[in-house]
Amino acid sequence: MRRPELLARLVLGLLVATAIAAPIWIRSRTALIHARMADSGGWSPDVLHAQVGQPLHLSLTSDDVMHGFAVGQMDMPSVDVEPGKVSDITLSFKRPGTYTFYCTRWCGINHWRMRGTIEVTGDEPTSDNVAAPLYVQLGLDIDAAHEAAVVPGRAPSAGGGAQLADSPALSAFLRPDFYRTHSPYETWQQLRSEPQLSQRGDQQLWDMVAFIWQSNTTPEAVTRGRQLFEQNCAACHGASGGGNGVFADQLASASAAGGVNMMVQRPANLADPRRMLGASPALLEGKILRGGMGTGMPSWGPIFNEAEIWKIISYLYTFQFKEFSQ
């Protein structure tokens, strides 16, 4: 064979071989976490391992739509995981345990199912025994009906209630442990039976309930609760909590498919006074923590910490009470 021919074959062979081998080799050495909509597999891999004190570098990419990444109950900003692009994040853990990571940008009706775990090992002691949630301590059956028997004629005003605030009878009601364990309706009932308040009208007492609710939170907490609600809850429950979010109809008809979706329901109407005024913060915390047992309501326990849940709850009551976030 002539020299030029040999040379040409050699160069061409090398060129083509490199074009094939180089990307394959580099790809095999690239560890990426792939994000896909839950119906297409969710996170892959969905179990990660880390050591206490050692930084965990993660490279994330999305294979379909916009996703986001955050680790539950860790104070960290979420990272957007964009389709076809790679986002890098470094995590470090102080305590061993199982952490949950989750998607933070809505990616379909099963967005909340997009979760994975990080198993962190180490010699540090695990966190002290965490107290059981309030609803468990109280023995509340959070699935039982909790409709308020009496609802106000118009939305109670916290501002109006503030004007009656100097009543000494109120001091017992303003304590956090009272607030957390009683529903607005139960509070109203107790106020109604207070002899010192017997001249007050029903509506005035509702206003006082609104005021009590307001004093157990802050405007910043309500704002943060609103943010968390909009990011996590509004897609199903609706921006105004009316159970009419963009996925509501789909959820309502999902049970027709049967099988695992048998129990899925239309999202609860969180603006319904009968429902919400009859719900104590502890009950709401239970619902949020535990989730709906197949109804389609996610369990947020691994995701939100306690403070965040109380903030969301305080925001939920603003659907019932006016002038609340003043």
Next chain:
Amino acid sequence: MSRTEITANPLAKAALKSRAPQLIVAALLLAGYVFAIVAGWIGTPVGSSNFSIVFVWIAWWALLILVAVPLVGRGWCAVCPIPLPGEWLQRRALLAPPAEKPRSQAFRRLRWPNALRNIWLQSACFLLLALFSSVLLTTPLVTAMVLAGMLLAAMALGIAFERRAFCRYVCPVGGFIGLYAQAAPVELRIKDKRVCAACSDKPCYRGSQAGYGCPWDVFPGGLSRNTYCGLCMECIRTCPRDNIALNARPCGADLVQPSKRLDEAFKAFIMLGSAMIYAAVLLGPWGVLKNAAYRVGTAAWFIYAGAFLALTLLLLPGIFALCTLPARRGRSLRRSFAAFSSAIIPLGLAFWMAFSLSFVLTNATYIAASLSDPLGLGWNLFGTARLAWQPLLTSLVAPAQTVALVGGLLWAVSVARGIGARLSGSSLPVSAFCLAATLAMLWLLL
């Protein structure tokens, strides 16, 4: 009508005769082609971030339909990497034919069957890809499979059949490049008929020590249209009498002679119709169409596919055939239909250029991003990996499309009038057809 011989320039001639420049470009393209297959296979499944989608359907397509075809006709075919592996196996050489020919005659390549010696198969292959285009244009793995399939098919056909059977009779791209090459301002022709008449061995077709016989199964001495000449330059290398030239010529010189071929006529309508359907489905606001085109296998898709085929194979040609009736003058409908369909060639080219302008300029920023991160693995080779998507030159798109579409219309009508004058019949209905189609395309695109 004046022609300027490009090969009269010694530098140009040397560059075209030498195998090196062409081979180098083709080899690089082959490496890029193979890389695109790998990228589509193992890279990110997100189309707009994958080299295979971005560089095949945006970069290469733009260069092909906006530059290569209008300016050089079949110029892409001259450097296309697809037939090369098969051709190298067939020739058992990359460069010029080896001095000794240890040809084992045990294996004799087949002649391409007569029944398929037309472009119906190419049209079918194009339609097949077009029906799946929504998936093809957006899914890297599918693009990779199509690219690999074409490469393997070309190799298999190169081993089994003579010459470039894949390119001439199967390649879906070649079908329309050849058709539109008739409108190009470049041609390969012989210089003097008498020289060819006196030549006995015809090495341009049979091959010699200097080069191979025409891989496109064309007899260069008889070339009168650009349609089937792939500009591979073999004949310029083999002709011992230097009787073959590459000429610059007025655009559309081949459209003067009305074609008689039905397969080419139908191909012109397939291209016209598919440009209009692509404009409606891909660039229109109708989600119903997009979903029907994308969800392959559903009832909606079958309806879409049926409508696609009906429009391109029945409706458009049918209405056009009726338009040629007044000019028939005793000829068969088939003859008048085939003759006037040459007018659809510049119209279709203009439609495709106008459509591609919008599609490409809107998505061109993906090219810069994909250069930096071809597989979507997080690389940033040139610093442009995170370049945000942004349509380019938006204010120029509509004027450019208008120029293309109106220019194409006027060109088509000129061709139609020329044919009408030749056949001594009225070209008015045909011109009206062209006008109607152009108005529809203007409405769809602008």
Next chain:
Amino acid sequence: MKLRSSLAGAVVVGLAALIVAFAPLPTNRGPQPAARTIRVEASQFSYSPSVFSVNQGDTVTIELVSQDVVHGLYVDGYGISTESDPGQSRTLTFVASRPGSFRIRCNVTCGAMHPFMIGRLNVGPDLTLLRSVGLAFLGLAGLAFFARPTPREAGPA
């Protein structure tokens, strides 16, 4: 094709083309600019409504409501955009000062057919289309009056 008095013809047609393409049309004192709000639902891969019209000068507020995944809305020609997650609608407010017909496109990758997720915003009459149609007819008229077709010589040398 021989052109009868080709130069005169070309000049006449050329001038007429420039007029059709660029001459400012009398902006008829149209409807008073108003404030409009349009609620647009975005899902894979279309907007609903996908075509909407406003008058030139209107202050337009587009409320983008995503129905399934994160979508964007980019107005070609105006170069403005917004994006919205399901449950978190966003609004985009602008003054529709430029007339014409503009495509609206999704600018957050939302799945395979994302590059083709397109709608239309019509601001006033679509003058570009009208001018183009005018140019097409003008060109044909020019061909008809100034170009006489002759059967061309058969093939190249």
